[in-house]
Amino acid sequence: MTSGFLLLLLVIVTALAFDFTNGFHDTANAMAASIATKALRPRTAVMLCASLNLIGAFLSVNVALTVTNAVIRIQNPDGSPRPELVSDGGTPLLTILLAGLVGGILWNIFTWMKGLPSSSSHALFGGLVGATIAGIGMTGVNWVGDGTKLDGVVGKVVVPSLISPVIAILVASLGTSLVLRITKGVARGFADAGFRWGQIGGASLISLSHGTNDAQKTMGVITLALIASGHWQTTDAIPTWVKIACAVAIASGTYIGGWRIIRTLGKGLVDISPAQGVAADTSSAAVILVSSHFGFALSTTHVATGSILGSGIGHPSAVVRWGVAGNMAVAWLTTLPAAAVTGAVTWYVANILGGGVGGLVIFAIMVAVAGLMYARAQQRPIGSHNVNEEWGAKPQPTGARV
Amino acid sequence: MELFGLVLRSFLEVLLVGALLGAGLPALFALGVRVVAISEGRRSYRILAYSIFALVVVIVLLGIAVIVADGLGVTLGE
Numbered sequence: 217m218t219s220g221f222l223l224l225l226l227v228i229v230t231a232l233a234f235d236f237t238n239g240f241h242d243t244a245n246a247m248a249a250s251i252a253t254k255a256l257r258p259r260t261a262v263m264l265c266a267s268l269n270l271i272g273a274f275l276s277v278n279v280a281l282t283v284t285n286a287v288i289r290i291q292n293p294d295g296s297p298r299p300e301l302v303s304d305g306g307t308p309l310l311t312i313l314l315a316g317l318v319g320g321i322l323w324n325i326f327t328w329m330k331g332l333p334s335s336s337s338h339a340l341f342g343g344l345v346g347a348t349i350a351g352i353g354m355t356g357v358n359w360v361g362d363g364t365k366l367d368g369v370v371g372k373v374v375v376p377s378l379i380s381p382v383i384a385i386l387v388a389s390l391g392t393s394l395v396l397r398i399t400k401g402v403a404r405g406f407a408d409a410g411f412r413w414g415q416i417g418g419a420s421l422i423s424l425s426h427g428t429n430d431a432q433k434t435m436g437v438i439t440l441a442l443i444a445s446g447h448w449q450t451t452d453a454i455p456t457w458v459k460i461a462c463a464v465a466i467a468s469g470t471y472i473g474g475w476r477i478i479r480t481l482g483k484g485l486v487d488i489s490p491a492q493g494v495a496a497d498t499s500s501a502a503v504i505l506v507s508s509h510f511g512f513a514l515s516t517t518h519v520a521t522g523s524i525l526g527s528g529i530g531h532p533s534a535v536v537r538w539g540v541a542g543n544m545a546v547a548w549l550t551t552l553p554a555a556a557v558t559g560a561v562t563w564y565v566a567n568i569l570g571g572g573v574g575g576l577v578i579f580a581i582m583v584a585v586a587g588l589m590y591a592r593a594q595q596r597p598i599g600s601h602n603v604n605e606e607w608g609a610k611p612q613p614t615g616a617r618v
Numbered sequence: 619m620e621l622f623g624l625v626l627r628s629f630l631e632v633l634l635v636g637a638l639l640g641a642g643l644p645a646l647f648a649l650g651v652r653v654v655a656i657s658e659g660r661r662s663y664r665i666l667a668y669s670i671f672a673l674v675v676v677i678v679l680l681g682i683a684v685i686v687a688d689g690l691g692v693t694l695g696e
Contacts, residue, residue: 275686366624375625383633391641398648402655410651414644417678425685495644502640503632505681508688510635512628 219572220305220445226575227310227441230317230582232465235434237324238336239269239469242430244477245333245500245520246422249493249527251603252482255412256419258473258600264416265423266471272427273463281451283436286372286513287341288312288348289356295451297444304571306444311566312347313441314575318582319343319559323551325586329593331476331484332547335515338373340433342555345369349556350563365511369552372513377548380514384503384522385529391495392530399491411490418497423470425504426516431466435459475598481521483607484540486528496520496527518548537607639677647674 247261256264281295290298290309301309320336320343327334348356361367366375399407438458442448448455482488488496500516500523507514521544528536565581566574650670657663 272685360621363620366621366628370621371624379625379629380632383629383636386633387637387640390637391644394641394645395648398645399652399655402652406655407648407651410647410654414647414674421678421681421685424682428685428688491648494647495641498644498647499636499640501681502643503636505684506635506639507628507632509684510628510631512632514632 218305219570219575220307220310222572223305223307223310223314223575224441224445224447226579227314227317228438228461230314230321230579231434231438231441232461234317234321234324234336234340235431235462235465236469237321237328238340238430238434239266239466240472240474241324241328241333241336241469241477242426242516243470243473244481245516246419246426246497247473248478248482248520249488249496249524250412250415250419251478252488253408253412253415253490253493254604255415255490255493258475258478258603261419262471262473262600264420266467268420268423269427269431269470270463270467272424272429273431273466274459275424275428281436281439281454283433284344284440285358286367287358287369288344289358290348290352291440295440297440302444302446306441306446307571308351309444310441311563311575312344312351313437315347315350315563315566315578316340316344316559317437318562318578319346319555319557321582322558322585323555325589326554327547327551328474328476329589330543330547331480331598332544333477333481333517333521334544334547334551335377335517336430337433337515338377338548338551339555340437341369341373342552343559345552346556346559346561347563350560351567366513373552376512376514377518380503380507380518381522381525384499384519385526387503388496388499388523388526389530390526391499392492392527395491395495396531408490411494414494415490415497418494418501421501422497422504422516422520425501425508427463427466429508429516431462434465435462438462473600475600475603476593479598479603480540480544481524483604484537485521485524485544486531486534486536487607488524488527489531489534492524492527492531492534495530496523499523499526639681643674643677646670650674 250256320340323339358368360370439454500520528534566578653667
């Protein structure tokens with residue numbers, strides 16, 4: 217087996233692993249509110265979310281093969297890899313992709329261990345930016361695009377992460393306040409029963425759009441790797457097996473449920489009622505759909521968190537745990553640089569050892585570090601059985617303590 | 619300043635349409651719940667309530683249509 221082919225295999229496996237972490241990291245975005253208000257039982261919620269993610273992933277026929285162009289310059293505008301990066305069976309490009317994916321995965325698992333919702337897309341972009349700076353230099357990074365539209369690290373990552381939570385907070389607090397005013401005087405139990413149905417609708421929309429948007433990023437990365445190594449030719453389509461593998465990876469990640477994050481988002485931030493839940497879920501679904509329609513690249517995670525926060529602000533007697541919100545904000549601000557540093561370091565290690573050996577070593581390091589973090593998380597396991605326990609009662613996610 | 623203009627435009631677009639749908643829909647839904655609650659079995663109220671719920675469902679279905687269309691690469695306008 218040539219070293220280029222070995223690297224390709226490692227990129228494919230790592231990309232699918234990233235897709236899997238993307239799934240469990242983002243279950244909370246769609247389902248945290250429905251689980252917290254008992255609109256859905258925890259197991260039912262993750263099952264529904266996983267099914268809709270799977271369907272959503274297959275709906276993304278129009279896969280963006282230019283996914284990395286948002287932040288780095290390793291592809292031509294048509295999606296084909298830069299010719300200078302495909303020498304030696306695509307080794308230069310494959311090493312950047314592999315190191316970037318490792319950076320994204322490790323940051324995703326770290327934030328999961330801490331029970332913090334952070335953007336999987338930003339982790340992937342961060343890892344790729346770091347690996348690109350290490351491999352090509354600063355010129356390889358697309359910082360602001362050409363100025364005609366929001367693009368690059370600033371336009372696709374920094375700006376959206378600052379303004380999308382603000383939009384979600386405003387929309388959800390308005391929604392919560394309207395819902396509470398309109399149903400004032402209606403028997404709470406009766407109104408709540410209705411709102412729970414509304415929540416399920418909103419959560420389903422979020423799940424479906426998540427599958428459509430996020431699975432295709434990994435599909436794009438794998439297809440790019442196949443093109444770079446000469447195993448796929450066209451930039452107009454992706455191999456069917458790639459589509460199936462990515463869809464299954466993100467859906468199975470979703471199904472195992474990132475319970476630590478679901479707990480923080482559903483119970484830690486605000487003690488959410490069905491009225492708030494329906495406002496938060498509808499706000500998330502609407503903001504995500506509207507922005508993707510207008511081509512504004514925001515993160516589902518930031519919107520979902522902002523919406524839940526907004527539902528607390530819009531409720532006159534709700535308590536918002538600002539300490540938890542602060543921890544999340546720190547995690548958002550550090551996602552890109554932290555994943556970038558990890559991606560860069562990983563690239564250097566791979567480059568020193570070179571080719572397939574370097575790839576194998578960074579893959580092994582990733583597995584070992586991920587395993588350690590998993591073991592540490594299992595000291596305080598959170599699952600469907602205790603996800604809804606009162607916040608402050610043990611067990612609670614480390615690092616997100618109030 | 620060009621960047622600032624682009625940011626402001628995206629912010630306002632998403633905020634306004636997002637608020638209309640994201641806060642308007644739960645408000646409409648809440649209105650439906652309220653009409654059911656005060657109907658006391660009166661037929662006209664129930665019909666009104668179900669019309670409101672039907673409208674909510676139609677808007678949600680349109681939302682799904684947008685997701686599917688975007689996934690299939692259909693773009694409206696622009």
